[in-house]
Amino acid sequence: MLIKVEQKQLHKFHTPVMLREVLDYLNLASGKIIVDATIGTAGHSQAIIERIMPRGKLIGIDRDEESLAVASERLHNFSQSCEFVYGNFIDIDNILKSLNIKAIDGILFDLGVSSYQLENSSRGFSFQNDGPLDMRLDRNSFVSAYDLINNLNEEEISALLWTFGQERWHNRIARFLVQEREKHSITTTGQLSNIVIKAIPHKYRHFRRHPATRTFQAVRIAVNRELETIETAINKSIELLNKSARICVVSFHSLEDRIVKFTFRKEASLGNIKIITPKPLTPAEAETRENPSSRSSKLRVAEKL
Numbered sequence: 001m002l003i004k005v006e007q008k009q010l011h012k013f014h015t016p017v018m019l020r021e022v023l024d025y026l027n028l029a030s031g032k033i034i035v036d037a038t039i040g041t042a043g044h045s046q047a048i049i050e051r052i053m054p055r056g057k058l059i060g061i062d063r064d065e066e067s068l069a070v071a072s073e074r075l076h077n078f079s080q081s082c083e084f085v086y087g088n089f090i091d092i093d094n095i096l097k098s099l100n101i102k103a104i105d106g107i108l109f110d111l112g113v114s115s116y117q118l119e120n121s122s123r124g125f126s127f128q129n130d131g132p133l134d135m136r137l138d139r140n141s142f143v144s145a146y147d148l149i150n151n152l153n154e155e156e157i158s159a160l161l162w163t164f165g166q167e168r169w170h171n172r173i174a175r176f177l178v179q180e181r182e183k184h185s186i187t188t189t190g191q192l193s194n195i196v197i198k199a200i201p202h203k204y205r206h207f208r209r210h211p212a213t214r215t216f217q218a219v220r221i222a223v224n225r226e227l228e229t230i231e232t233a234i235n236k237s238i239e240l241l242n243k244s245a246r247i248c249v250v251s252f253h254s255l256e257d258r259i260v261k262f263t264f265r266k267e268a269s270l271g272n273i274k275i276i277t278p279k280p281l282t283p284a285e286a287e288t289r290e291n292p293s294s295r296s297s298k299l300r301v302a303e304k305l
Contacts, residue, residue, distance in 0.1 A: 015115065016110070017250055019044060022248050026248055027106065034058055034106045034108070039062045042071035057082075061092070090229040104245065106241070106247070109248070109249045111252060124144075125216070127210055127213075132146070132188060146187060149219065153178070164222055164255065165221075192219075241304035251297070252297050257300070261280075261300065264300060268302070271305060281298065283295070
């Protein structure tokens, strides 16, 4: 059951990245069945469902109940043509089976964290808004950022920061975190951010982006095990596509994009898909001006053979 969303929350919609490109490459038409595997607050889905009506069907999946509730409220005028599913896209096959859907005409993965989540300080995703050290996309999951930061040993934290954030100062940051938590638990995003800044040598603290960016990315990826599910979900999705149907994947950092690229290449080598975008698409300059958070995004598209 979807949680209730207060009306005042509904204006905090995430700006969808490369919306025009996604709509074009999905080859949308009336009557098609489309899956938004990361529906969020329905930025892409609102435009998608308008293009598959009448007779079309949208399946929106998300592991964040709050975002899913916003999406449901936002698309209430299309409720008869939508299915909203609380779950993880790695279970796409079982989700569609439960809905008695055997094949689909397109699927979108938008792998980023939404502004709706980032701007909610209680979710603990951002260093810009002090809040509890959480970072769980699914609030029903057991492991939070607090658990990792306060329980992993120095070597484990260092490895996490390098593997998932490619953080240059991973060793120093890990050491500072362990030293600090010996005095008291690290419980807030503000504390984590301040410790990271202190760990970086003073002459290297002048950045174009916040020095805690990579650390927060790494911890969030680890908490939600984000990279572990991408390849399997893409493989399952390709199997479920009708012939000539397309899969679109928007990624926001090199670790995600690399997985998408090599998964597409493998599927293409097996004769399952044709890669439509040999090189990933990036946002137009006008979009990056209007929505700076889109700067790092990349869109890859493939078509079922």
